[in-house]
Amino acid sequence: MGEFDLIRTFFTRPVRRAALGVGDDCALLAPTPGMQLAVSSDMLVEGRHFFADVDPLRLGHKALAVNLSDLAACGARPLAFTLALSLPRADSAWVGAFAEGLLALADAHECELIGGDTTQGPLNICITVFGEVPAGQALLRSGARAGDDIYVSGTLGDARLALEALLGHLTLPPATLAAARLRLEMPTPRVALGQALRGIASSALDVSDGLLGDLGHILAQSRVGACIDTRLTGPLLAADLADNEELVRKCTLAGGDDYELCFTAAPELRAQVAAAALASDTPVTRIGSVQPQAGLRLLDSQGQELLERYASFDHFSV
Numbered sequence: 001m002g003e004f005d006l007i008r009t010f011f012t013r014p015v016r017r018a019a020l021g022v023g024d025d026c027a028l029l030a031p032t033p034g035m036q037l038a039v040s041s042d043m044l045v046e047g048r049h050f051f052a053d054v055d056p057l058r059l060g061h062k063a064l065a066v067n068l069s070d071l072a073a074c075g076a077r078p079l080a081f082t083l084a085l086s087l088p089r090a091d092s093a094w095v096g097a098f099a100e101g102l103l104a105l106a107d108a109h110e111c112e113l114i115g116g117d118t119t120q121g122p123l124n125i126c127i128t129v130f131g132e133v134p135a136g137q138a139l140l141r142s143g144a145r146a147g148d149d150i151y152v153s154g155t156l157g158d159a160r161l162a163l164e165a166l167l168g169h170l171t172l173p174p175a176t177l178a179a180a181r182l183r184l185e186m187p188t189p190r191v192a193l194g195q196a197l198r199g200i201a202s203s204a205l206d207v208s209d210g211l212l213g214d215l216g217h218i219l220a221q222s223r224v225g226a227c228i229d230t231r232l233t234g235p236l237l238a239a240d241l242a243d244n245e246e247l248v249r250k251c252t253l254a255g256g257d258d259y260e261l262c263f264t265a266a267p268e269l270r271a272q273v274a275a276a277a278l279a280s281d282t283p284v285t286r287i288g289s290v291q292p293q294a295g296l297r298l299l300d301s302q303g304q305e306l307l308e309r310y311a312s313f314d315h316f317s318v
């Protein structure tokens, strides 16, 4: 199958919202008056972000999910995306499954594929998403204020547990591994929650590299510090690992690949945060508070302050 057959067969569909889609030199988007365009790109590289033998349907899902997660973090509504694809060979079964996973998630979020580029080469997937947000209402990393509450959506650490198990660093019961692996390979972008938090959250981002590092970006850009309770954020699967508190804590704090939202909001807005969580059907947990002095303090399962080394670890091996 040649390049153009591939594009026509798997990546060309009638346009819905865009003014012009696949097949011309540019796609055309008609921005809604009063809205700002939110644009973000994320690249997935074989061997770096996924295993060569990953299920292509799941890979298609994840390639878009990580991009939608960035729109979610800004409170933007997804509109469209482009797909730049480098493929070792035109394997139509593989590309078909990839497109199925990709377009199912795209349809679920009414985010249409409007163009891209296709080339032969090492497996590499780069997606650029376009969303829109009312002018001036995007959620940013820089708005956290001392005294604000800190929240995360969903659970943290599951994806990292799966990765460690797949690398052979630990053994999980089969059902636990399957559930964790779904979180690693098919993350849920918190798109509805992000939009529901507009006007409520003072800052937000998505947790892609691990809570400590990512929350650190909010703290640095907002020029504040924080105290968080590490008991509250653990993985869905923590019960299976009750005898390994240290591993659970590392995965929770520095696991990566979570694609949950971390955000701050004034304490007066707790009811509004709860309403946003309910309206978007997304669990949200309050994990700490923003402090005026710089630095990140962590409390352990006894409510004691953890050693300083946790606050600064970035390289992480179990």
Ligand code: ADP
Binding pocket: 007, 011, 012, 021, 022, 023, 024, 025, 026, 083, 084, 085, 113, 114, 115, 116, 117, 118
């Ligand atoms: P150009 O020669 O202008 O670079 P291409 O021949 O690369 O255009 O692509 C032809 C059309 O197919 C363009 O509209 C482009 O956006 C679209 N396209 C190419 N690859 C993809 C892809 N992987 N997914 C969606 N659209 C694609």
Ligand code: MG
Binding pocket: 116, 117, 118
């Ligand atoms: Mg091209």
